[in-house]
């Protein structure tokens with residue numbers, strides 16, 4: 603059978619990187635095993651998430667399907683929503699587009715500065731059964747966790763927020779002071795989180811300035827996590843650690859968060875980048891670059 607070669611875009615939002623397929627004309631369905639092989643940074647293209655842009659059944663600009671590097675499908679990815687929002691705004695020539703996701707309809711709009719995009723991520727969900735948690739907690743600003751081999755008390759009472767996906771946030775005074783790569787996987791799959799959780803270490807280091815490091819569900823450590831930045835901005839404001847407007851500093855760069863008082867929506871602003879264009883043989887999974895991205899385009903201008 604003739605093998606199928608398929609074009610893709612490699613993008614990132616502050617280093618959180620994606621392979622993006624346009625499946626609006628030609629549907630694409632890959633097994634979780636093939637997705638995981640493509641996501642492998644040694645033997646595949648390598649990515650944190652795989653994003654498939656599909657026609658929206660609701661008639662909005664597009665549907666965005668999200669798979670983590672481990673092949674599991676999830677409902678929300680903030681950094682990817684900014685990247686797809688940028689692609690759609692550039693393609694359609696609008697400065698606001700609507701993207702259907704598993705977590706609902708999200709609006710992406712242009713922000714001052716090149717490649718800077720704002721997404722309205724909708725309202726946070728903060729009730730125990732919306733996170734979800736396996737048992738009832740009256741106050742999700744600090745839930746009690748028994749986590750066996752980890753003896754540091756600060757790692758026992760995280761805040762919990764859902765931004766279309768589950769987040770647990772531990773307040774620390776040094777995000778580099780803990781081996782997140784060691785206890786991230788333990789907590790990601792802790793029984794208190796029946797759907798797993800993205801695990802954050804957060805440090806409010808100045809007024810309305812938060813440093814953040816994330817172990818992502820289904821991936822591991824990433825350079826940035828947009829929904830975690832939203833979740834941390836909400837959790838910090840809920841706990842009166844900050845106002846409703848914060849800058850969240852991730853290893854890959856800053857994300858501006860506003861948890862808007864008027865409608866409870868969370869606005870997230872940050873950069874997007876097209877790294878390169880490529881194509882992959884979906885039989886052999888061999889791939890190659892076929893075109894450049896923003897950096898070389900920028901070079902072309904100067």
Ligand SMILES: N[C@H](CCC[C@H](N)C(=O)O)C(=O)O
Pocket residue numbers: 618650651670676677678679680681682767768800818819820821826827828829830
């Ligand atoms: N790992 C996340 C999905 C991607 C989130 C992240 N990349 C973002 O920008 O929000 C989860 O399993 O819920």
